[in-house]
Amino acid sequence: MPIIFREPGLTQGPLRELEQLQRRMDRFFQGTFSPEGSPWQVGVYPLVNLSEDRDHIYVRAELPGVRAEDLEITIQDLSLILRGERKIASEEKQVNYQRRERESGFFRRVLALPSRVHPDKVEATFKDGVLTIKLAKPEEVKPRKIKVKVA
Amino acid sequence: MTEKELQVKAKAEAPAKGERVRPGRVFLPAVDIFETPEALVLVADMPGVPADKVTVDLRDNQLIISGEVGPPLSQGETMVGQEYYTGDYIREFHLGSLIDQGKIEALMKDGVLRLVLAKVERAKPRKIKVKTA
Numbered sequence: 001m002p003i004i005f006r007e008p009g010l011t012q013g014p015l016r017e018l019e020q021l022q023r024r025m026d027r028f029f030q031g032t033f034s035p036e037g038s039p040w041q042v043g044v045y046p047l048v049n050l051s052e053d054r055d056h057i058y059v060r061a062e063l064p065g066v067r068a069e070d071l072e073i074t075i076q077d078l079s080l081i082l083r084g085e086r087k088i089a090s091e092e093k094q095v096n097y098q099r100r101e102r103e104s105g106f107f108r109r110v111l112a113l114p115s116r117v118h119p120d121k122v123e124a125t126f127k128d129g130v131l132t133i134k135l136a137k138p139e140e141v142k143p144r145k146i147k148v149k150v151a
Numbered sequence: 152m153t154e155k156e157l158q159v160k161a162k163a164e165a166p167a168k169g170e171r172v173r174p175g176r177v178f179l180p181a182v183d184i185f186e187t188p189e190a191l192v193l194v195a196d197m198p199g200v201p202a203d204k205v206t207v208d209l210r211d212n213q214l215i216i217s218g219e220v221g222p223p224l225s226q227g228e229t230m231v232g233q234e235y236y237t238g239d240y241i242r243e244f245h246l247g248s249l250i251d252q253g254k255i256e257a258l259m260k261d262g263v264l265r266l267v268l269a270k271v272e273r274a275k276p277r278k279i280k281v282k283t284a
Binding site for chain 1: 155156157158159160181182183184185186187192194196197198199200201223224227228229230231232233234235237261262263
């Protein structure tokens with residue numbers, strides 16, 4: 001699972017516009033996220049949950065059956081790009097399918113991060129089909145206690 | 152290789168059945184079921200379920216697969232944006248063919264359960280001789 005860092009604005013090729021559009025859409029939808037209510041359906045695979053604690057931002061996605069080597073995570077400026085492919089091995093011989101609900105295919109999702117992150121402090125783990133990306137918050141966005149001076 | 156883009160599919164919630172003791176939502180896992188001459192194979196997506204939290208229950212022709220997930224967030228985390236819910240999985244099947252109870256293989260990997268249920272060898276056709284008294 002390679003984690004790639006790119007300088008802002010280096011994306012080339014026909015995907016660039018698409019990426020920009022998706023980024024704009026993501027920013028637009030960001031305000032619609034609700035922590036408690038019904039999940040907002042963005043409609044781009046994979047769906048992600050975003051959470052935070054004092055020092056980190058966590059991005060989680062359910063990707064059952066995706067192999068870690070088929071996942072690529074890129075951080076570029078304020079965007080986190082998740083790209084990969086879900087492969088379902090075709091069964092040997094002629095088999096008789098009774099039900100086929102699982103799907104294969106590629107995916108690509110661009111997420112707008114709420115703040116800049118430390119590029120060298122990103123951890124990605126993939127366990128039981130759930131991807132967790134842990135991003136360290138930079139010092140300036142961490143909550144800080146301000147002492148009130150007595151004059 | 153398929154050049155298809157994956158579409159978002161909302162997780163289907165399992166219909167309520169009886170009283171549940173564990174709080175939280177319950178979903179129906181997406182499954183593939185296919186038959187080979189020797190076995191019935193069931194593949195189910197249950198992301199977030201570790202191998203030791205999977206239960207496979209086969210009684211007569213009724214098969215119930217279920218899986219428990221851990222808490223969605225670790226200590227001290229707060230949800231900022233939620234697009235999907237997490238919860239346990241349960242799904243019930245009625246099997247058409249007879250299954251050999253002693254030959255069931257279950258493998259859990261990357262949130263996908265693969266069950267291989269060997270079929271019972273069918274009683275071989277026999278000719279019955281009628282004796283003359």
